[in-house]
Amino acid sequence: MSEATPAAKNTVMIAMDGSEHSFYAFDWYMDFLNKPGDHLLVVHCPDYKSLLRTPVMSTDGSVVSHMVQQSEEEVNRIVIQIKDRLRKSGVSARLMRLTGDAGHAIVKAADENKANLIITGSRGLGTVRRTLVGSVSNYVLHHAHCPVLVCQRKHHDHKSS
Template sequence: MTDIGRRVAIGIDESVYAEQAFDFYGDNLRRDDDYLILIHTPERFNVMDANLGTPVTRASVLEEILNEINIKVRNLEEKYKKKMEEKGMKCGRFISRRGDPGESIVHVAEREKCNLIITGSRGMGLVRRTILGSVSDYVLHHAHCPVLVCKSPGKPHK
């Protein structure tokens, strides 16, 4: 086995912003000895009955929701495995972790001793970022290593 160089964490999800960040890494920063760690946080789901606002307790509904999430995670993993093969990359790990996306990326990158974290940016304005929170802002301010935030081309930050 060859020596592993940098350990690079990339936050991924179903968005075009994550894909652009991944592509930027692959086209501009990738080294042959990099060890990639793709980090995904599945969507949060609210287990409430839409009509009554009460918790859903039927096991069949919960099972259906969890199966749907698992299918999305598997599809995302397959999509990125294919993209890596097309670019000649090797991936160390695909990690799916529940919780807050920013916290998950920082936690996994630190646990995996990553040298660099790459994340996309949705380009939200100040008000939306303040209300909704920003994964890239969180990662930038809490990471133990350098962070590259890839802005979406043609979308200026406010």
């Protein structure tokens, strides 16, 4: 007669960018996959690429400084929203702020933290936009060394019956 072996603890990483899609992915994990003993990592990688794409028509350093400050304030608002969601869920999680290209940073952090699963939302970018700007979830899906769950939100049809 063999003894029951305790369930292995999973390390689950949820990538959250502050969008409703990432919060949906978090809620989906909580509703369907969360198990006692899971080690949950919530990662956020700010997108500073928009700063690089914005043409600066001034040699005044204060203009650039102001743009960076605004971006940092937005990142802080997102982090507060994520922390609030974690607090309300009652789950214990480690929040990690990553830097660099989001897709690469998420895959690297998953490897370093030995994640068994990465969960990310899908923004549902169209084919053209996804081709031009890329997709973080697509990058993670094709480069991660563990399973990846991309949570696609259901689109509600508001047609009258």
